[in-house]
Amino acid sequence: MDLSFTAEEQAFREEVRAFFAANLPDDIRDAVRKGGELTKDIMDRYHAILNEKGWLATTWPVEFGGPGWSPVERHIFEEEACRAYAPRIVPFGLAMLGPVLMQFGSEEQQQEYLPRILSGEDWWCQGYSEPGAGSDLASLKTRAVRDGDHYVINGQKTWTTLGQHANRIFCLVRTDPDVKPQKGISFILVDLDTPGIEMRPIKLIEGGHEVNEVFFTDVRVPVENLVGEENMGWTIAKFLLTHERTNIAGVGFSMQSLEEVKALARQVKRNGRPLIEDPLFAARVAQVEIDLEAMKITNLRMLYKAQQQGAPGPETSILKIKGTVIAQELKDLARRALGPAAAPFPGMLSANLAPAPEDAAHNAARYFNNRKTSIYGGSNEIQRNILTKTMLEL
Amino acid sequence: MDFSLTEDRQMLSDSLTRYLREKYPMEARNAAAYAEPFHAPAHWEGLSELGALFALAPEEAGGFGGTGFDVSVVFEALGGALCPEPVLAALMASRLMTAAGEDQEALLSGAVKYAVAIGEIDAWYDVDAVATEAVASGEGHALTGRKSVVYGGQVAEKLLVAARLDGKVALFEVAAEAASVTGYGMIDGGGAAEVVLDATPGRLLIADAGTALADAVNAGIVALCSEAVGAMDALYAMTLDYLRTRKQFGVAIGQFQALQHRSVDMLTEIEQARSITIKAASELGGPEAGRYASMAKNLIGRAGRLVAEEAIQMHGGIAMTWEYPGSHYAKRLVMIDAQLGDTDYHLSRVMAA
Ligand SMILES: Cc1cc2nc3c(=O)[nH]c(=O)nc-3n(C[C@H](O)[C@H](O)[C@H](O)COP(=O)(O)OP(=O)(O)OC[C@H]3O[C@@H](n4cnc5c(N)ncnc54)[C@H](O)[C@@H]3O)c2cc1C
Numbered sequence: 001m002d003l004s005f006t007a008e009e010q011a012f013r014e015e016v017r018a019f020f021a022a023n024l025p026d027d028i029r030d031a032v033r034k035g036g037e038l039t040k041d042i043m044d045r046y047h048a049i050l051n052e053k054g055w056l057a058t059t060w061p062v063e064f065g066g067p068g069w070s071p072v073e074r075h076i077f078e079e080e081a082c083r084a085y086a087p088r089i090v091p092f093g094l095a096m097l098g099p100v101l102m103q104f105g106s107e108e109q110q111q112e113y114l115p116r117i118l119s120g121e122d123w124w125c126q127g128y129s130e131p132g133a134g135s136d137l138a139s140l141k142t143r144a145v146r147d148g149d150h151y152v153i154n155g156q157k158t159w160t161t162l163g164q165h166a167n168r169i170f171c172l173v174r175t176d177p178d179v180k181p182q183k184g185i186s187f188i189l190v191d192l193d194t195p196g197i198e199m200r201p202i203k204l205i206e207g208g209h210e211v212n213e214v215f216f217t218d219v220r221v222p223v224e225n226l227v228g229e230e231n232m233g234w235t236i237a238k239f240l241l242t243h244e245r246t247n248i249a250g251v252g253f254s255m256q257s258l259e260e261v262k263a264l265a266r267q268v269k270r271n272g273r274p275l276i277e278d279p280l281f282a283a284r285v286a287q288v289e290i291d292l293e294a295m296k297i298t299n300l301r302m303l304y305k306a307q308q309q310g311a312p313g314p315e316t317s318i319l320k321i322k323g324t325v326i327a328q329e330l331k332d333l334a335r336r337a338l339g340p341a342a343a344p345f346p347g348m349l350s351a352n353l354a355p356a357p358e359d360a361a362h363n364a365a366r367y368f369n370n371r372k373t374s375i376y377g378g379s380n381e382i383q384r385n386i387l388t389k390t391m392l393e394l
Numbered sequence: 395m396d397f398s399l400t401e402d403r404q405m406l407s408d409s410l411t412r413y414l415r416e417k418y419p420m421e422a423r424n425a426a427a428y429a430e431p432f433h434a435p436a437h438w439e440g441l442s443e444l445g446a447l448f449a450l451a452p453e454e455a456g457g458f459g460g461t462g463f464d465v466s467v468v469f470e471a472l473g474g475a476l477c478p479e480p481v482l483a484a485l486m487a488s489r490l491m492t493a494a495g496e497d498q499e500a501l502l503s504g505a506v507k508y509a510v511a512i513g514e515i516d517a518w519y520d521v522d523a524v525a526t527e528a529v530a531s532g533e534g535h536a537l538t539g540r541k542s543v544v545y546g547g548q549v550a551e552k553l554l555v556a557a558r559l560d561g562k563v564a565l566f567e568v569a570a571e572a573a574s575v576t577g578y579g580m581i582d583g584g585g586a587a588e589v590v591l592d593a594t595p596g597r598l599l600i601a602d603a604g605t606a607l608a609d610a611v612n613a614g615i616v617a618l619c620s621e622a623v624g625a626m627d628a629l630y631a632m633t634l635d636y637l638r639t640r641k642q643f644g645v646a647i648g649q650f651q652a653l654q655h656r657s658v659d660m661l662t663e664i665e666q667a668r669s670i671t672i673k674a675a676s677e678l679g680g681p682e683a684g685r686y687a688s689m690a691k692n693l694i695g696r697a698g699r700l701v702a703e704e705a706i707q708m709h710g711g712i713a714m715t716w717e718y719p720g721s722h723y724a725k726r727l728v729m730i731d732a733q734l735g736d737t738d739y740h741l742s743r744v745m746a747a
Pocket of ligand 1: 125126127128129131133134135136157158160161162211372375376377378379380382385392612640642643647652653705708709710711712714
């Protein structure tokens, strides 16, 4: 047993840290620190900075333009990115579709789409969920019917994250309604400019616009946009799920949140004294810190196992459940620390009049927005069902 | 022993509930709660006409209620409809004016809006810690300091301000137009204001206002706890309704035992919250009022967060949207904790007593 990183891993960490210090623009870092919605411009610029360095597609092998990192190196990169207040990499093209195309796509599809993901020319969004198909994804109804060289798509997708910035969407669609639900689903690539597609914004609980509804009316998509075989979509969806689960614990982000909460608790006062001196609040912080310290090691243990076995196992559901609970607890503390100063609607007051420190004005909004993390990507209830089925032998 | 409402209170409860349901439904509520002036003047008038404010004051002060149970009845109805009107400000102002022996006809009729300015950025909850200073000036006094997140302050004409005078915390009436008042909306709807006082003239109401302020805060806590109970009942009903109707995997999600047991835990916490609120209401105005108000506010803080978070989680994505009414209930339930002392503050008060 040895908890230390190797000398090479340590050197890699130094390199990543130096890279962010030298290359992450101040305005991007400040925007991330403030925690409001990030603009497309910021996300595009950050994407380009990483791409130029060759560090954008962290999970891709070298032959497709990735850095060829091990899981531990990826973990170090993610930790350092959080430490530097870099934005999250938008995952839909890079972490989701890219690996799918490498595994299931034709050579033409790989050549056409992978470089455009790296260059930022294509912004993908994920069209899985429907109003009636959330946790029970296999019940999806959006229909694709073959008509000559095209599929004709009719139906509705929803919860499409950052679809307002996207030019393409990858969808799960029903191609055979007469078989077991999982057997009649296909995975297809759609250009959002195709006639018959309408995207409408959904306003979230805190007022932000990050998800959308997408309506398909007689949308004609060329058959060569099918990935893999017809009716093979469920296999692809399951493969993609395992990729969605890398970095699922969000340890780096929680470490960043913990530092923010501590700094805030030193800065703000409760009844004339720094909040951090309030034993009840300090106890809350210490409690999450303990859980996070354990989660760091749990995460590394599972990374190590994945590195040994070649793939993450079902126990990564533990990372999703506990990782989101810790992150949500930290967001709760960041809001709680402000007391009534958390109440003003973000953006309504100028910084000099707002009662909260400038970087903390969004803390209540962030707390509410963050409730999503235990719902999407397989809700925490669904994760528990997975663990029950795969590990408990009841 | 009798846990039922008197006939008069039941009638008031019914008429407020009916008014809010019919005239101030969710779309109207959101339209008012999130845009200037962050309440609806017509509904302020409508609620005043139904006696919502007169019910908050005792007969000797010109009202027809004023006990903890009167306060509870009004605020539970408001909470059930997530009403953003600044009634809490009126309640607390009325308690203070009763203590000061001031005429409150204009307040109770709804003609003049008051807000109570106690909290400051470095002293949110502890009345003793306020730093705003008053000095004698000509006939009256001049006040200097900053009051923060003053609920209802965005529309108040009169501010009742706690400020230090001769080593004691005193209470002053300040005309809103004489102060620098910046109003804004809040994340859970409704409005507040930042109030900056710079040698602003104030009329002294009570020179040693510790007791009166404590009573106003205790009444405010009973109001907030009752509002939370009303909001929890409403959100819980929505959640059960959704569990019965939303289908996944071919069955209503309410069929999953994982969700059933958590729904029962919510129910348990809501019943506990209702009980401690009844206890705090029954003690309001008495010698133990502060202790029971603190117990209630602590429990409500915990229960409100649990109910809000569980309701969102068990709904799934739909409760993450602005369009779904449940999301607004959840926001209010979480944000109530920061008003008039949070879970930890009131826990420490119970520990110290
Ligand atoms: C902010 C946000 C962004 C999203 N982004 C995307 C995106 O980009 N693309 C996309 O395709 N989707 C996206 N989603 C959708 C997300 O994946 C779904 O919300 C999720 O799958 C849950 O589905 P649902 O919301 O329909 O809830 P439901 O499935 O209806 O679940 C409701 C409740 O029932 C519980 N439940 C369901 N089944 C069971 C069971 N068998 N046992 C116990 N409990 C159960 C759930 O856990 C939940 O608590 C996003 C969602 C949100 C909120």
